[in-house]
Amino acid sequence: MNNENKTISDFDLNMVCEYYSNVERQGPGSPEMTLRALSFIDNLTEKSKIADIGCGTGGQTMVLGQNTPCQITGVDFFPDFVRLFNQNAQSRNLQDRVKGIVGDMANLPFQEEEFDLIWSEGAIYNIGFERGLNEWRKFLKPGGIIAVTEMSWFTEERPAEIRKFMQQVEPGIDTIPVKVAQMQRAGYIPLATFILPENCWTEHFFAPQATVQEAFLKKHAGNRAAEEFIAGERRHKALYDKYKAYHGYAFYIGKKMQGMTEW
Numbered sequence: 001m002n003n004e005n006k007t008i009s010d011f012d013l014n015m016v017c018e019y020y021s022n023v024e025r026q027g028p029g030s031p032e033m034t035l036r037a038l039s040f041i042d043n044l045t046e047k048s049k050i051a052d053i054g055c056g057t058g059g060q061t062m063v064l065g066q067n068t069p070c071q072i073t074g075v076d077f078f079p080d081f082v083r084l085f086n087q088n089a090q091s092r093n094l095q096d097r098v099k100g101i102v103g104d105m106a107n108l109p110f111q112e113e114e115f116d117l118i119w120s121e122g123a124i125y126n127i128g129f130e131r132g133l134n135e136w137r138k139f140l141k142p143g144g145i146i147a148v149t150e151m152s153w154f155t156e157e158r159p160a161e162i163r164k165f166m167q168q169v170e171p172g173i174d175t176i177p178v179k180v181a182q183m184q185r186a187g188y189i190p191l192a193t194f195i196l197p198e199n200c201w202t203e204h205f206f207a208p209q210a211t212v213q214e215a216f217l218k219k220h221a222g223n224r225a226a227e228e229f230i231a232g233e234r235r236h237k238a239l240y241d242k243y244k245a246y247h248g249y250a251f252y253i254g255k256k257m258q259g260m261t262e263w
Contacts, residue, residue, distance in 0.1 A: 015226060015229060017078045019216055020057075020081075021081065022212045022215075023212055024057065024059045025122075025205060026122065027121060027122020028200045029121050029205070030200045031063045034063040035063065035067060036194065037194075038063075038067060044117065045070070046070070046071075048071070049073070050116065050119060051075065051114075051115045052072060052120065053108070053120045054076060054105055054121075054122070054124065054126060055076050055085060055100060056123070057084040058074055060119070060121045065089065065097060070116070074098070074099070074101070075102075075103040075105065077103070081100075082101060105124075112138045113139070114141075116140075118145070119146075120132070120148040120149070125170055133187075133188065140256045143255060143256060146256070151170045151249055152175065152247065153174060154175075155245075161243070165239055166247060173247070179250070183252055183254045186254075187257050190253070190254050191253045192253040193251065196248060196250065206240070213234070
């Protein structure tokens with residue numbers, strides 16, 4: 001495999017976890033966009049339950065905890081992320097309502113119709129957008145809400161370089177209308193869709209990584225895998241800067257349809 005085309009999944013997971021443990025967010029987003037998505041969701045009370053799937057260290061989850069009265073469970077595959085998640089909840093005095101657990105989004109330890117809201121920022125691609133929407137639906141109460149971000153094409157045509165790169169790192173990428181149709185087929189009524197602004201990438205995702213990358217390379221000096229990993233992260237940024245008019249993350253918010261039958 002060409003080093004240029006390596007994806008995160010080609011690297012040691014411990015290395016990936018170590019790197020992303022040092023930044024507040026493990027994917028593009030911002031507190032403002034989390035709150036904007038939350039503004040489309042009504043009737044959350046102290047009895048409401050939220051699951052944040054692929055929560056990372058909880059950058060977005062803490063925003064949910066500070067702006068809702070709900071019980072929130074964050075789930076992530078990496079134990080170190082969950083440890084930091086729970087530390088972040090403690091530091092914000094949210095530990096009584098916000099808890100992180102280690103789990104696999106493909107095999108979640110929840111009961112059917114347990115949650116009022118399922119959240120996932122920058123993570124559903126790990127299982128696939130359609131698969132996640134379909135498999136997670138059973139964990140929502142009737143009329144429950146799902147809110148996820150997903151890499152999406154903004155245009156019908158796009159340059160070959162970014163098309164090939166995205167086919168490698170985000171094979172499920174498609175246009176926003178296609179993603180909305182996928183949500184409908186999975187049994188949800190689309191409530192809102194909006195594109196995350198550029199600063200969710202530049203200010204909140206890429207910028208904090210600059211100093212982390214230097215420290216990471218210094219710590220792992222001479223480690224070819226570490227050098228290739230950082231080179232891949234830097235290429236991702238360069239391609240985003242070059243082709244941001246064609247692609248980015250969008251929020252998709254849908255309501256579980258009640259009484260849906262098979263057609």
